[in-house]
Amino acid sequence: ETGVTQSPTHLIKTRGQQVTLRCSSQSGHNTVSWYQQALGQGPQFIFQYYREEENGRGNFPPRFSGLQFPNYSSELNVNALELDDSALYLCASRPTATSGANVLTFGAGSRLTVL
Amino acid sequence: AQKVTQAQTEISVVEKEDVTLDCVYETRDTTYYLFWYKQPPSGELVFLIRRNSFDEQNEISGRYSWNFQKSTSSFNFTITASQVVDSAVYFCALSEAKTGANNLFFGTGTRLTVIP
Numbered sequence: 290e291t292g293v294t295q296s297p298t299h300l301i302k303t304r305g306q307q308v309t310l311r312c313s314s315q316s317g318h319n320t321v322s323w324y325q326q327a328l329g330q331g332p333q334f335i336f337q338y339y340r341e342e343e344n345g346r347g348n349f350p351p352r353f354s355g356l357q358f359p360n361y362s363s364e365l366n367v368n369a370l371e372l373d374d375s376a377l378y379l380c381a382s383r384p385t386a387t388s389g390a391n392v393l394t395f396g397a398g399s400r401l402t403v404l
Numbered sequence: 405a406q407k408v409t410q411a412q413t414e415i416s417v418v419e420k421e422d423v424t425l426d427c428v429y430e431t432r433d434t435t436y437y438l439f440w441y442k443q444p445p446s447g448e449l450v451f452l453i454r455r456n457s458f459d460e461q462n463e464i465s466g467r468y469s470w471n472f473q474k475s476t477s478s479f480n481f482t483i484t485a486s487q488v489v490d491s492a493v494y495f496c497a498l499s500e501a502k503t504g505a506n507n508l509f510f511g512t513g514t515r516l517t518v519i520p
Contacts, residue, residue, distance in 0.1 A: 293448075322506040331408075331495050331510030332449070345504055377447060383505070392439075393506065395449035 292318070293396035295380050301402045307368045310399045312380030314361040321363045322393065323355060324379040332379055338363060367401075375403045406431045408498050410511035417486050418519050424482045425514045427496030433457075435501035438472065438479045439508065443493045452494075455479065486518045 292315035302308050314321055320339045324332035334347035338357035352368040361382075367374055377400050381393040407430040417423045429438065440452040453463070455472050462471050467487075471480045483490055493515045497508040 320506060324508075329512070331497075331512050332508070333510070334507045337504070337506040345507055347507065379447075379449065381449075381506070392451050392454055393508065394451070395441075397446055397448040400447075 293380055293382055293394050295378075295396040295399050297399055298397070299400045299402075301404060302370050303404050304370055304372060306370050307366065308370060308401060310365040310367075310378050310380075310401070312363045312365070312382075312396060314363070314380070314382035315394065316361060317384050318361055318382035318394070320383050321357055322381045323363075323365045324381065324395075325349070325374075326377040326379060326398070327373075328376070335365070370403045372403050375401060377401075406433075406498055406500060406503075406509045408496050408509050408511035410496055410514050412514045413512070414515045414517070416517045416519060419488060420485050422482060422484045423486055423516065424480055425494050425496075425516070427479045427481070427511060429477050429479060429496070429498050431498060431500055433500040433502050437499045437505070439497040439499070440470070440479075440481050441495045441497060441510075443495060443513070445492075449495065452481070483516075486516075488518050488520050491516060491518045 294313045296311045322337040323335040326332040335349045336346040341357045354366045357363040377398040379398045381395045409428045436457045438455045441449040467484050469482045493513040495510050495513045497510045499508050
């Protein structure tokens with residue numbers, strides 16, 4: 290059973306709207322990352338948070354933003370939704386931001402459809 | 405620039421056959437990690453194996469084995485005696501020391517179908 294849970298599992302929005310996706314990580318996992326997986330593609334790194342601050346971002350515009358909370362939960366917010374934002378959004382966590390040996394644990398994702 | 409290529413889009417095998425999934429990577433970093441993840445229809449990525457750039461020792465774990473060759477920048481994955489439960493999309497991924505362990509670069513995946 291995965292230690293990372295995400296909600297909602299599915300949602301539908303219209304272009305221009307805003308969406309918030311939620312993630313709950315395992316206790317002690319103080320690093321969280323978010324990925325976007327378009328249909329038929331591999332996941333793409335959006336950004337990562339460590340101790341409630343963003344400390345790494347992929348090639349995504351500022352309308353993609355996040356929050357991390359002390360209770361190991363986090364959010365991904367996307368403003369001004371576009372049709373191309375339709376994808377599976379995956380949350381991943383691991384215990385520390387400094388060790389390269391730790392492995393990311395992924396959640397099952399939130400599937401967003403933008404109409 | 406970093407890149408992961410999985411040239412096989414889809415593979416179908418009959419149960420009990422062996423199957424090898426190919427992965428070729430590109431990186432300028434001398435310290436990096438390679439991964440294989442499995443994504444069943446439920447969506448979550450399940451970690452299978454990690455190798456660092458200094459460890460070319462190949463490994464066998466049950467029905468799974470991995471072949472890491474730095475000379476050809478390849479990190480191939482073999483399932484022996486495949487089973488229907490192995491049906492999933494398999495992703496090869498790369499992380500570099502300079503971009504951090506949270507930033508994985510994934511290939512486009514190989515969809516494996518095991519026919520009973």
